[in-house]
Amino acid sequence: MVTVGLLATLHAAPGKEEEVASFLAGALSLAEGEPGTVAWFCFRIDETTFGLFDAFGDEAALQAHLNGDIAGSLMGRAGELLAKSPEIRHVQMLAAKLPG
Incomplete structure (x- = not known):
């Protein structure tokens, strides 16, 4: 079950779109981990x-994601890649259909 997301x-800087x-x-691969x-x-x-959309089972998982490698890598390169x-x-998730 997902409860939060x-x-x-993200807006790419000129010339940084690709x-x-x-x-x-x-x-x-980081998200899969x-x-x-x-x-x-x-x-x-x-x-x-x-855009990015992420869904989590609880607030602790959301916070772990925000403190993880994806967010760290993105924020580390934001000044270079983003406008x-x-x-x-x-x-807050109200309903979801997930594979499984």
Whole structure:
């Protein structure tokens, strides 16, 4: 069961669009290594705008994700890759359909 999630919007710096896309796609293996991350999606909204959606079973798993490798790597390269700080919103999950 999932109870909480994160929705993040990222705006690539000019000329960094494909590097952001590659960075995000490459983070899949890190997400797969997070046992508390129930679902993880990265997507492209338009040429320069990207998104991430993550779902977690509880607040502790969400916090572990925020303190983990994906967030650390992204924030470490944000000044280089992004036009502005990521817009991150915590969401309360009301319902979900997951594989399994």
